[in-house]
Amino acid sequence: MDDKTRLQQGIKVRREVLGDAWVDKSNKAQSEFNADWFDFIQRTAWGDIWSRPGLDRRTRSVVVLSSTISTRNWEEFKLHVRACFNNGLTKDELKEIILQCAIYAGVPPANHAFKLAQEVFDDMGI
Numbered sequence: 001m002d003d004k005t006r007l008q009q010g011i012k013v014r015r016e017v018l019g020d021a022w023v024d025k026s027n028k029a030q031s032e033f034n035a036d037w038f039d040f041i042q043r044t045a046w047g048d049i050w051s052r053p054g055l056d057r058r059t060r061s062v063v064v065l066s067s068t069i070s071t072r073n074w075e076e077f078k079l080h081v082r083a084c085f086n087n088g089l090t091k092d093e094l095k096e097i098i099l100q101c102a103i104y105a106g107v108p109p110a111n112h113a114f115k116l117a118q119e120v121f122d123d124m125g126i
Helices: 003-018 020-027 035-049 057-070 074-084 091-105 107-124
Strands: none
16 A cells, blocks of 8 residues: 555544544644644554554554553543544443553553543533
8 A cells, every 4th residue: 555545544544533523623733844743643553553454443442542541641541532432332341441451550540541531421421
């Protein structure tokens, strides 16, 4: 697949996972300075990794949620809490992911993840 095709695939997958509203809002932040970054993320993260056939999107969401809790990347965690529902996860499954992370990543990050997940639920009205 050439770069242009990977970019188009990445834009499509990014919209399917994160939703049009979020992607449209994010794209408004694109500038001459960060345009290469947008290209890289959409082409590489979304067009290459999220598009690979080895894992379904549901599983990829589990990996991303676990990773963001473990590394305490809270902005990305909140983004992917929203996105996990587009990929077939439930609130109960998200709860189990956070509980599992408490054992391996620690209680404080899991505690914070529960707080942030609830904020996202409140924002989403669920």
